[in-house]
Amino acid sequence: MDNNIFYKDAARYWANVPSTIDGVLGGFGHIADIDIAGSKQFLDQLLSIDKPPATKRALDCGAGIGRVSKNLLIPYFDKVDLVEQDEKFINTAKQSIGDDSKLGILYQVGLQNFKPQEKYDVIWCQWVLGHLNDYDLIGFLERCRQALAENGLVVIKENITTSDELEYDDEDSSVTRPVKLMLKIFEEANLEMIRTEIQTGFPDDIYPVHMFALKPS
Ligand SMILES: C[S@@+](CC[C@H](N)C(=O)[O-])C[C@H]1O[C@@H](n2cnc3c(N)ncnc32)[C@H](O)[C@@H]1O
Numbered sequence: 001m002d003n004n005i006f007y008k009d010a011a012r013y014w015a016n017v018p019s020t021i022d023g024v025l026g027g028f029g030h031i032a033d034i035d036i037a038g039s040k041q042f043l044d045q046l047l048s049i050d051k052p053p054a055t056k057r058a059l060d061c062g063a064g065i066g067r068v069s070k071n072l073l074i075p076y077f078d079k080v081d082l083v084e085q086d087e088k089f090i091n092t093a094k095q096s097i098g099d100d101s102k103l104g105i106l107y108q109v110g111l112q113n114f115k116p117q118e119k120y121d122v123i124w125c126q127w128v129l130g131h132l133n134d135y136d137l138i139g140f141l142e143r144c145r146q147a148l149a150e151n152g153l154v155v156i157k158e159n160i161t162t163s164d165e166l167e168y169d170d171e172d173s174s175v176t177r178p179v180k181l182m183l184k185i186f187e188e189a190n191l192e193m194i195r196t197e198i199q200t201g202f203p204d205d206i207y208p209v210h211m212f213a214l215k216p217s
Pocket of ligand 1: 063
């Protein structure tokens with residue numbers, strides 16, 4: 001598939017999705033609270049490892065309307081930056097988070113073209129990496145690795161196939177990867193997995209959602 005078409009189709013899909021929790025979660029707004037609870041548990045574990053990340057600055061990648069920033073990252077970190085390519089989602093994120101001094105820089109750009117400008121303790125990527133092809137995903141993760149502060153971690157929370165195959169969704173122009181391919185991509189990006197968990201409490205008829213914590217290898 002032509003890369004330009006893959007990225008353009010995804011941008012067009014999200015441009016037509018309403019700026020709501022249900023919109024960014026593809027009709028699964030009702031799982032938002034369980035999702036955040038699972039993420040908090042995972043983040044708490046990461047903050048209590050030997051040599052944990054600091055809590056000065058986090059980055060929310062593919063931030064949508066700022067759901068993860070507002071409910072998960074801002075309560076933990078002094079400053080949270082967002083990267084999101086859709087203009088209306090960025091505007092909703094600003095409104096929804098409001099006049100919070102913890103809200104940092106909002107970058108309106110695709111992750112395939114994003115070059116971090118700051119150092120981050122945690123870079124959180126959720127339900128977005130299926131919008132990058134393997135080549136761009138490796139490049140993006142390499143740039144994330146270089147943008148980590150001391151003891152910093154990249155956290156990935158994504159749908160994972162139950163088959164060994166990559167599955168393409170032509171509705172939103174994304175792929176869902178098998179765990180084996182994710183691990184290979186982490187290795188290529190010189191990232192080492194230090195912890196992984198599968199989110200519990202989600203409906204049975206959706207993809208399993210895996211969380212991965214990665215440090216520079
Ligand atoms: C399923 S939503 C998830 C939003 C948010 N991470 C959350 O969990 O609430 C996917 C988001 O990724 C954004 N997106 C899609 N392709 C992207 C890309 N190439 N770069 C950055 N953001 C992208 C969409 O605009 C949308 O906001």
